[in-house]
Amino acid sequence: MLEPLHPLLKRAYDPDRFAQLGEEVLRDVVEHLKMAQSQERARSMPWTNPEAEMVHWSDRLERPEGLVPLLKEVMERSNSLHDPRYMGHQVAVPFPEGGLVGLVTDVLNNGGAIYEMGPTNSAMEEVLMAKIGQMLGLPEGCGGVMCHGGTLANLVALLAARRSAGGEAEDVWERGDDGKGGILVSDQAHYCVDRAVRTMGWGREGVGLVPTDAAHSMTRKGLDQAFDAMVEKGRRVVAVVGSACTTSSGAYDDLEMIADFAEQRGIWFHVDGAHGAPAAFSKKHAHLVAGMDRADSVAMDFHKIMGVPALCTGLFYRQHEMGFLPFTQSAEYLWSDAEDPEWWNFGKRTFECTKRMLSTRVAAVLEEYGPEIWGVLVDRLFELGQALAERVRARQNRGWELAMSPQANIVCFRLVPTGTMGEEEANDFTKKLRQAHLEQGPQYVVQTRFGGRVWLRCTLMNPLTELSDLDAMLDRFEALAENGWRT
Ligand SMILES: Cc1ncc(COP(=O)(O)O)c(C=O)c1O
Numbered sequence: 311m312l313e314p315l316h317p318l319l320k321r322a323y324d325p326d327r328f329a330q331l332g333e334e335v336l337r338d339v340v341e342h343l344k345m346a347q348s349q350e351r352a353r354s355m356p357w358t359n360p361e362a363e364m365v366h367w368s369d370r371l372e373r374p375e376g377l378v379p380l381l382k383e384v385m386e387r388s389n390s391l392h393d394p395r396y397m398g399h400q401v402a403v404p405f406p407e408g409g410l411v412g413l414v415t416d417v418l419n420n421g422g423a424i425y426e427m428g429p430t431n432s433a434m435e436e437v438l439m440a441k442i443g444q445m446l447g448l449p450e451g452c453g454g455v456m457c458h459g460g461t462l463a464n465l466v467a468l469l470a471a472r473r474s475a476g477g478e479a480e481d482v483w484e485r486g487d488d489g490k491g492g493i494l495v496s497d498q499a500h501y502c503v504d505r506a507v508r509t510m511g512w513g514r515e516g517v518g519l520v521p522t523d524a525a526h527s528m529t530r531k532g533l534d535q536a537f538d539a540m541v542e543k544g545r546r547v548v549a550v551v552g553s554a555c556t557t558s559s560g561a562y563d564d565l566e567m568i569a570d571f572a573e574q575r576g577i578w579f580h581v582d583g584a585h586g587a588p589a590a591f592s593k594k595h596a597h598l599v600a601g602m603d604r605a606d607s608v609a610m611d612f613h614k615i616m617g618v619p620a621l622c623t624g625l626f627y628r629q630h631e632m633g634f635l636p637f638t639q640s641a642e643y644l645w646s647d648a649e650d651p652e653w654w655n656f657g658k659r660t661f662e663c664t665k666r667m668l669s670t671r672v673a674a675v676l677e678e679y680g681p682e683i684w685g686v687l688v689d690r691l692f693e694l695g696q697a698l699a700e701r702v703r704a705r706q707n708r709g710w711e712l713a714m715s716p717q718a719n720i721v722c723f724r725l726v727p728t729g730t731m732g733e734e735e736a737n738d739f740t741k742k743l744r745q746a747h748l749e750q751g752p753q754y755v756v757q758t759r760f761g762g763r764v765w766l767r768c769t770l771m772n773p774l775t776e777l778s779d780l781d782a783m784l785d786r787f788e789a790l791a792e793n794g795w796r797t
Pocket residue numbers: 400458459460461462500502553554555556557582583584585611623
């Protein structure tokens with residue numbers, strides 16, 4: 311005999327209780343949004359040192375107070391991305407209704423490994439990937455999969471590239487890898503490309519780093535030299551990865567040039583457009599991704615400059631069937647024929663087995679606003695990037711330096727007030743300045759290093775940021791520098 315349902319389970323599944331909690335939580339989320347957007351919190355990133363934060367939570371989690379107070383505290387202690395002073399990392403400031411989509415899809419919790427787990431999200435994914443692929447310029451017949459993050463999308467694209475190389479490589483799934491493959495990528499590329507290659511068993515030598523020019527883009531000469539050097543070392547170069555754009559400085563590779571190179575060398579052309587591929591939706595900035603239409607594969611994060619909550623990535627292939635290259639696996643409990651290219655069983659094409667209902671998140675944006683909103687968002691964020699660069703230039707006489715003219719919404723700059731500092735001293739100064747700012751705010755700005763120099767780095771992700779916020783941020787750094795790191 312089955313015991314009666316435990317009161318805890320009864321409570322957990324009670325729809326009326328859920329409705330009551332929902333009302334309270336929604337009220338708090340709206341309050342959080344209002345406070346963030348009107349900059350009512352002291353800081354956009356409420357810095358505490360990691361040890362202190364852990365002590366706080368070790369103590370707090372010993373005293374459960376219930377869902378509503380817990381979520382309220384999480385909101386108070388977390389980064390407020392909707393605060394216009396948040397200018398840090400490349401995560402979307404999500405359109406808040408993404409939270410409502412999350413509410414519905416989290417409750418439904420349909421998986422995406424096979425059609426039967428989630429018929430609606432599977433079919434929507436198939437439709438959307440072809441449709442959006444064509445918006446990116448890929449030809450009719452393109453397709454793809456949605457996955458959890460650009461890191462995973464880049465790995466899966468390179469697995470497809472490896473398999474497409476033909477010959478022995480084609481049999482890699484059965485026989486394993488000979489460790490002799492390799493790819494070419496910019497020395498400014500995101501670290502996940504290097505990680506993917508090493509994960510594939512090709513080691514450090516499998517990554518042919520292509521030097522970049524003053525604008526941080528790969529050159530044809532650099533590509534040719536890197537290709538020849540790889541071949542000389544006995545490497546089989548299977549792919550070239552173009553960055554659209556790079557992470558540190560937001561520089562776009564010349565994708566037309568790379569497409570020509572890939573065509574002439576007979577290798578796979580992958581575009582890591584995790585951050586910057588959405589430029590394709592903007593009339594003003596689409597030129598930055600000219601040539602992406604010739605790629606074999608493109609990775610694009612909906613959770614960066616497309617307003618969708620993380621994680622939500624599209625991996626697009628120039629031909630739908632390329633999506634079956636990475637994996638060929640039997641799984642009798644899920645599908646019967648590993649070789650059968652059934653589009654509806656996404657597990658055949660994705661690294662993940664269960665995945666979230668990602669297509670609903672993207673469909674919701676299109677349903678509510680259409681793809682125009684992505685162009686409008688890109689325009690606004692890139693315009694903010696230009697505006698910040700102009701402001702840094704205008705303050706040159708106070709010791710501000712711009713690393714390069716921004717192409718996107720990523721701007722690198724630094725303040726070296728005395729003009730007499732050596733490189734190491736200037737780097738040290740920038741690190742201390744940024745640390746002081748991190749601890750005291752109120753804005754949030756990150757740090758990077760390239761060309762031997764440490765830079766402050768802003769990624770302008772919030773369309774609600776205004777010029778006055780940019781001025782206030784630069785003023786704040788000047789005040790910290792003048793007052794010995796404290797104000
Ligand atoms: C160019 C580029 N590629 C890949 C990634 C990794 O993407 P994700 O964080 O979605 O795994 C990033 C993240 O910032 C990126 O900027």
